[in-house]
Amino acid sequence: MIDSPPSSVRVLSLNCWGLKFLAKWRNERLSEIGRQIAAADPPPDIVGLQECWTQQDYNSIRESTKHFLPHGKFYHSGIFGGGLVILARWPIEESSMVRYPLNGRPAAFYRGDWFVGKGVACARIRMGPRKRDIAEVFCTHLHAPYESEPHDSYLCHRTAQAWEITKLMRGAAERGHLVIGLGDFNMVPLSLAHRIIETHSPLRDVWRITHPDSSLGAAKDKCEQVRGLPMPNAEFNISKNGTTCDSAFNSWRWNEAHKKRLAKGENVHIEPSVDDASAKRLDYIFFSSGETHDASTGQRTAEWTLKETNVGMMMRHPTLKCSLSDHFSIEATLNRSITTPETLDTGPYALEERYLPIETYDEILANITKYMARERIQRKLRLGHFGFQLSLTVASLIGVWWVPHNYVAFILMFISSFGLALGVTEAWMGLLFVGSEIRALKEFEWEVRNARERAVVKQAADDKNGS
Structure with a gap:
């Protein structure tokens, strides 16, 4: 039984880069991640990990941290696992893994x-x-961007995923609980996905609370140039811009010369003043305070406030001299701002209706329409490929009756059988997967159109009241 609620909560989120068979020195690095989390000062109370793919790595981290984070959950999902982990100082009463309806292509x-x-x-x-005294925690890893926006063919997926997690977090906030959303969101600040989260839920990006003028992306993408700011150095990017990925300090992003020195066992030192054009912030902690309601006065007061936030887990492996992951962690401390009697009500609440600009909904709908048209073309091409391979197989079965040599018949049958197997796979993806994706897109489209209609009504009401 927990005697009293905490006066503060320390939160840590880290992408561990634990790809099995692909991530170099995976076992060594993730074991050290566990040890460094255990040695953190102040120690975290809630930890969210991404790309912790194997039960073995999870067990290793749990073994190092279970003395102060006794409660943990390794989340199972998909064919190879979702890579998500939540560790906590307090009991996990309920847990679930919610799959995204739109999530890449097989x-x-x-x-x-x-x-x-x-x-x-x-x-x-x-x-x-x-x-x-409840914290509802949502840990995620959104679809990776493989091209720059707006040319990223997976932009629609990431936008839909941001929409889905926003609905979950908003529902938790309406229950009056402390809500924490964390993870590798694969987005830059104030991107479309970022704006969806901060508009359609009461959660706020902790870094932009303390650093409202921080960078909106990598300097090489002219994000700073557009704002009239100079090239940031590595130290500035960490302390002011909160960059967690592609930092000059991270050994997995070094040039070949530095990597060769590292391979020789040299502890390479990076000057804090070096230009850092590629660093960006992809890892986030969002939070929404639980509220209390005094029936006698009608006042509502936020129960939790942000004390501080920082980039962490920048240390190197003690023997390998490499960074512990290709990401750094994002960390935050939340303070309980008031001590309230049990008589005060804490929800549920009707949250203020906030909407994106109408043109932003139109932008989302345009992306959905564009991607849906692409997938319909893909379905036709895949089914056409199946039809071609089926025709080729039938032609080969007929042709073997007239070929002069057995080895020629074997080659024909081998090629046609392989082609038919490929065609059947294409048909499966065209009929089943693309069909499923289009239906998920239609659901997403309806939700966006519905939100747009409500935004139009609210805007009209605001204009009327203003006039």
Whole structure:
């Protein structure tokens, strides 16, 4: 039994880069990640991990941290697992893994997003004896961008995923609980996905609370140039811009000369003043405070406030001298701002209706329409390929009766059989997968159109009241 709720909560999120067979020194690095989390000062109370793909790596981290994070969950999803983990100081009362309806394509097997079944790891954590002493944690890893926006063919997927996790977090906030969303969102600040989260839910990006003027992306993408700012150095990117990925300090992003020195066992030192054009922020902690409601005065007060946030887990492996992951962690401390009697109500609440600009909904709908047209063309091409391979197989079966040599008949049958197997796979993806994806797109489209209609009504009401 938990006697009293905490006065503060320390949160840590890290992409571990634990790809089995592909990530170099995976076992050594993830074991050290566990040890460094255990040695953190102040120690975290809630930890969200991404790309922790294997039970072995999860067990290793749990073994190092179980003395102060006794509760944990390794989330199972997809064919190869979702790679998501939540660790907590307090009991996890409920847990679920919510798969994203739009989540990559099976044909892109070399990327793997579809096969790992990406989604949201959800945990309801009991922090104290009172009914409002609940933290609802949502850990995720959105679809990776393989091209720059707006040319990224997976932009529609990532937008839909941001929409889905936003609905989950908004529902938790309406229950009056402390809500924490964390993970590798594969987006830059104020991108479309970022704006969806901060508009359609009450959650806020902790880094932009403390650093509202921080970078909106990598300097090489002219993000700073557009704002009239100079090239940031590595130290500035960490302390002010909160960059967690592609930092000059991260050994997995070094040039070949530095990598060769590292391979020789040299502890390479990077000057804090070096230009850092590629670094960007892809890892986030969002939070929404639980509220209390005083019936006698009608006042509502936020129960949790942000104390501080920082980039962490920048240390190197003690013997390998490499960074522990290709990402750094994002960390934050939340303070309980008030101590309230149990008589005060804490929800559920009707949250303020906030909407994106109308043109932003139109942008989302245009992306959906464009991607849906692409998938319909893909379905026709895949079914056409199946038809071609089927015709080729039939022609080969007829042709073997007239070929002069047995080895020629064997070659014909081998090629046609292989082609037919490929054609059947294409037909499966065209009929089943593309059909399923189009139906998911239609659901997403309806939700966006519905939100747009409500936004139009609210805008008209605001204009009327203003006039």
